Structures are given as C-alpha cells and as structure tokens.
Amino acid sequence: MSEARVRRVAGRGADPLGPLAGTDGASEFCRSCALSSACAMVGYGKPELSPLHGLMQHLGPYRAGELVFRQGDPFEAVYAVRAGTVKTRLLDRDNREHVLGFFLPGEVIGLDGIYQGRFPCDAVALDDAQFCRFSFPAMSALATRQPAVQRHLFRLLSRSLGTVNLLAGDHGADVRMAAFLVDLGDRYAARGFPGTHYQLSMSRSDMASHLGLAAETVSRTLSRFRAQGLIRVEQRVLHLCEPQRLRELGRNLLAA
Amino acid sequence: MSEARVRRVAGRGADPLGPLAGTDGASEFCRSCALSSACAMVGYGKPELSPLHGLMQHLGPYRAGELVFRQGDPFEAVYAVRAGTVKTRLLDRDNREHVLGFFLPGEVIGLDGIYQGRFPCDAVALDDAQFCRFSFPAMSALATRQPAVQRHLFRLLSRSLGTVNLLAGDHGADVRMAAFLVDLGDRYAARGFPGTHYQLSMSRSDMASHLGLAAETVSRTLSRFRAQGLIRVEQRVLHLCEPQRLRELGRNLLAA
DNA sequence: ATGCCGGATTGACGTGCGTCAAAGCTCTTC
DNA sequence: GAAGAGCTTTGACGCACGTCAATCCGGCAT
Numbered sequence: 001m002s003e004a005r006v007r008r009v010a011g012r013g014a015d016p017l018g019p020l021a022g023t024d025g026a027s028e029f030c031r032s033c034a035l036s037s038a039c040a041m042v043g044y045g046k047p048e049l050s051p052l053h054g055l056m057q058h059l060g061p062y063r064a065g066e067l068v069f070r071q072g073d074p075f076e077a078v079y080a081v082r083a084g085t086v087k088t089r090l091l092d093r094d095n096r097e098h099v100l101g102f103f104l105p106g107e108v109i110g111l112d113g114i115y116q117g118r119f120p121c122d123a124v125a126l127d128d129a130q131f132c133r134f135s136f137p138a139m140s141a142l143a144t145r146q147p148a149v150q151r152h153l154f155r156l157l158s159r160s161l162g163t164v165n166l167l168a169g170d171h172g173a174d175v176r177m178a179a180f181l182v183d184l185g186d187r188y189a190a191r192g193f194p195g196t197h198y199q200l201s202m203s204r205s206d207m208a209s210h211l212g213l214a215a216e217t218v219s220r221t222l223s224r225f226r227a228q229g230l231i232r233v234e235q236r237v238l239h240l241c242e243p244q245r246l247r248e249l250g251r252n253l254l255a256a
Numbered sequence: 257m258s259e260a261r262v263r264r265v266a267g268r269g270a271d272p273l274g275p276l277a278g279t280d281g282a283s284e285f286c287r288s289c290a291l292s293s294a295c296a297m298v299g300y301g302k303p304e305l306s307p308l309h310g311l312m313q314h315l316g317p318y319r320a321g322e323l324v325f326r327q328g329d330p331f332e333a334v335y336a337v338r339a340g341t342v343k344t345r346l347l348d349r350d351n352r353e354h355v356l357g358f359f360l361p362g363e364v365i366g367l368d369g370i371y372q373g374r375f376p377c378d379a380v381a382l383d384d385a386q387f388c389r390f391s392f393p394a395m396s397a398l399a400t401r402q403p404a405v406q407r408h409l410f411r412l413l414s415r416s417l418g419t420v421n422l423l424a425g426d427h428g429a430d431v432r433m434a435a436f437l438v439d440l441g442d443r444y445a446a447r448g449f450p451g452t453h454y455q456l457s458m459s460r461s462d463m464a465s466h467l468g469l470a471a472e473t474v475s476r477t478l479s480r481f482r483a484q485g486l487i488r489v490e491q492r493v494l495h496l497c498e499p500q501r502l503r504e505l506g507r508n509l510l511a512a
Numbered sequence: 513a514t515g516c517c518g519g520a521t522t523g524a525c526g527t528g529c530g531t532c533a534a535a536g537c538t539c540t541t542c
Numbered sequence: 543g544a545a546g547a548g549c550t551t552t553g554a555c556g557c558a559c560g561t562c563a564a565t566c567c568g569g570c571a572t
Binding site: 172173213214216217220235 | 528529530531538
C-alpha cells in the first residue's frame, strides 16, 4: 500500500474527500459505524483537537480492484469502511481465490490480523472505497484507559466470531443464496440504508467463492429466484421483492 | 447448569480433583493453557491470595453428554478446558444439530458470547471434562489494568476468527478430513501432547456435521485413509502414520 | 457369558451441483 | 460508434457425495 494514500484529517476545508469527510457531515454518518464509540473519543473527526491525535486517519479513495492491505502485511491498524464495499480473500497455493467476506460502509476489517501480527488475507476494494484507519497500538492504549472502548472492541471481535458460521452446515444452493441476500440487506439496514434494495458490487464468482458454490450455480439460483418473483435485478441493483419468503428459506443459516 | 457444580479453588488438600487441580501440579499444566497469562496474575491457582479472588473457579467434572452452558444462557464467563474435550453446537429449527467446533485441554470456549451477552451455542462435554471458569467482568476489569491481559484477550479472540475459515471453500471430503485430523494433531501438539496419536472423543456424526459431510462419507474416507496406510485406528485412538502426506492433502485448508 | 442397543461400516442407488461449452450481455477503449 | 474483452446466462453431462438400507462391532446391563 502506498503511503501517499494516507491523509491525516486536517479539519474543515482542507479535506477534499467530499461530504463524508467533512468534520460536520462525518458526525452524522459515523453514528452508524461499528467504531463510533472509539471515534467519539477523538471528537468525531477532529483528532487534531484531541490528545489522541494520530489514532485515526482517512484513507482513499481506492478504486475497484485496488488492495487496501495484503496477506502478510504487518498488522498495525484496523480499517472501518467509510464508503464503498470491500472483499477479503485468501489465495491458495495455486492462486485460486477464496472469498472470506464482504464488508459494507460502517463495518470493520483487519481484526483477524491481531493474532499473528500480520494480515491473514487480502482486502480488495470492489468499487470506489474510502476508509478510516485506526492505529491498533493507539486503540489498545485508549482501551486500557476507556473501558467503554475496550468493551466495544471485545464485542466487535466477538461478533465477527459468530457471523463466520454462516457458511457452515450442508445447506443447498438456494438456502445459501437466500441467507446471503437477506443478510446483506439486514446489514445495509443496520447502517441506515434501505435494506430491501441495494447494489451487488461483487461479481458472481465472488459470491460463488464465498458461498462455496460455482459461479454458474449462483447465476442459476438467482434466475430461479427471479422467475419465482422473489427478487428483481436491474443493472447491478438487487430488489428483494419477498424478503419474508427469502428469510424463511435461509432461516437455518440466519439463526445466529 | 447447576450451581452445585461450581467449586471455588480452596488451595492444596481441599480440592478433590486430582493431580491437575493441585496448586503445584496446576502450574505445570497451566503453562500451556491459552489463558495462562491471565491466570498467572492470580498466582496459578491461588486466587485466595490475590486481590482478584473470584476471577477464576474450577468446574466439573462433567460427564460425557452434559452441557457446560447452553444457547441463550446469559454470558458471564469464559471457560478454559482443563481436562477432556468439548464440542460446541447449534440446534436449528428442526432440532438438527450443527457442530461448530471441538475444544481440547488448554483451549477456551465461550468468547462468542460477548457480543450478544448470551451464549450463541451449546457446549457439550464429549468425555469426562473439567474447566476453569473465568468471570468475564472480572477479566475485563483486570485487562484495563494489565495491558498484557488485554493484549492476550485480543489475540485469543483474533485467533478464533482465523480458525473458523477451515470449513470455507469447496474442498472434497478427503481434503477436509485430512485437514481436520492434522489440525487436531497440531493442536494437541501445541498443548504438549504427542500430536501423532490422540483420542477421537467425538462420534463420526459429530465430525461429519462439523465438516459439512454425511457420517457415512466420514466413515468411508477414514477407511480409505486406513487402506492407504495414512492412519491407523485402534479403539478410539487415532494414529497419524504419514502426517506429511495428510498435511499435503489438506494444505489448502491449513494455510491459515 | 448373553442379549441388547447405539454407533460404525459397507454397499447400492439417486441427485444436486460442478464442469465444460457456447451464446448473450455489459462495459471499456479507441 | 465499432470492436473487443470480460462477465453472465443457459444448456448438457458426469461425478462426488447424500440417502437409504443391511450388517457389523463394541460397550453396557442383566
């Protein structure tokens, strides 16, 4: 990753990142972020006014396909998605890609790097994406003095533990797809987005890899859902026409 | 869970749990435990001498099939396996069991309960098992004053994040089995046990459920491995005759 | 020892999904 | 706007693994 990409938050007017990056606009968006409680400690985007200057930096924009971090990079920070979407992936010995997860605005990536001290996977932008980078040493130090921040980090880590079990079990392709679509919707909804229609920024192969299916099966399953009136697909935008029936289909995977 | 099972550590001679439970014997065993650093803070089993009295309690013994905690129980503590083995599982709407993981002596269960404040799964003893129960509020409080403990908890949580990806991807039955067997061996080895031969305390259906296979497929795969001279099975004890070839078979899943 | 019972093994068969292949669609590039 | 590349869709086919069923084995109680 190029260090030229790193920009310190410099306060109102000095930051060209658009509405999301302004110190005032940020506070509204940031309320739904998974790291908001830590971020609140530094005054919602005014770290230069705080003793914690340097804890958080704005990163990006990245373009589709660019890597935010790569497998093996030394772990120094976690990243909150500010805009756009990201996938994490592993490349096995024969360069076959395994997609571990997708991450929406307000969600956090990189926590799995704590253990080994290096990132265990790549993080790839799926479209134009921006991030808040939180120095982990600074964050840990903050956590020892602010129990609320420590608790927040524990919960964040614990939560990720549960959500990974989505792909466990021996469920069929339609169950997996339904659960995946509903889960994405729920996560968008949790961040203040509609939840019944959103953009699928990843390719069919990405979904397939993540769900343990073939790209053709994903395509076929979506076609079947469309024929059954469960979903509508316009361009890259997905509409959940019957969220209830989809949720019912995937209930065993969504129980978590 | 019956509160009658809970016994406070009462010091040498008052504890009928056998060699593992003695304060001196414990210090040797505990060195390989995943919570040893936290445990060291209370003097290796002498919490009555510490200001942290009440942080840790010995639990058990439980017998095969007994539940250590159940899905929905309020989360108040994490559990380190002191002896025996445990599985965690989810029951879906039709009471079909999904095995999430197996846990060996020295490993920790319950961390995934932090997020919701209640346990998301059952923990079931697979044989005679004993535990160290760590009050999580006390642990968190300790962590704010002891950065080493905080760091340890972060690493523990982060580590579990990575290991869950073992079942991801679309690998064949033999790859999954090989990876599973080698992983178990590695984890036993990490705790000071042999690593090339150990007891399979779970049933074939448990393995199958965990690996996303049918019990019959597990059985067939093991038979094939045996015919190929890769393993030997005596009673419930498994010997890895050719760990290298097994590791090679499962390499794509063990990369983590 | 004997009988019983749950789990394990092995076989036969069916199927869901992966693989291969061809055609269509979308976005980029000049 | 034309041409190309990459992604998506749809079809045909085969295989790995799930399902069903019968037998076998080990552990436990009588």
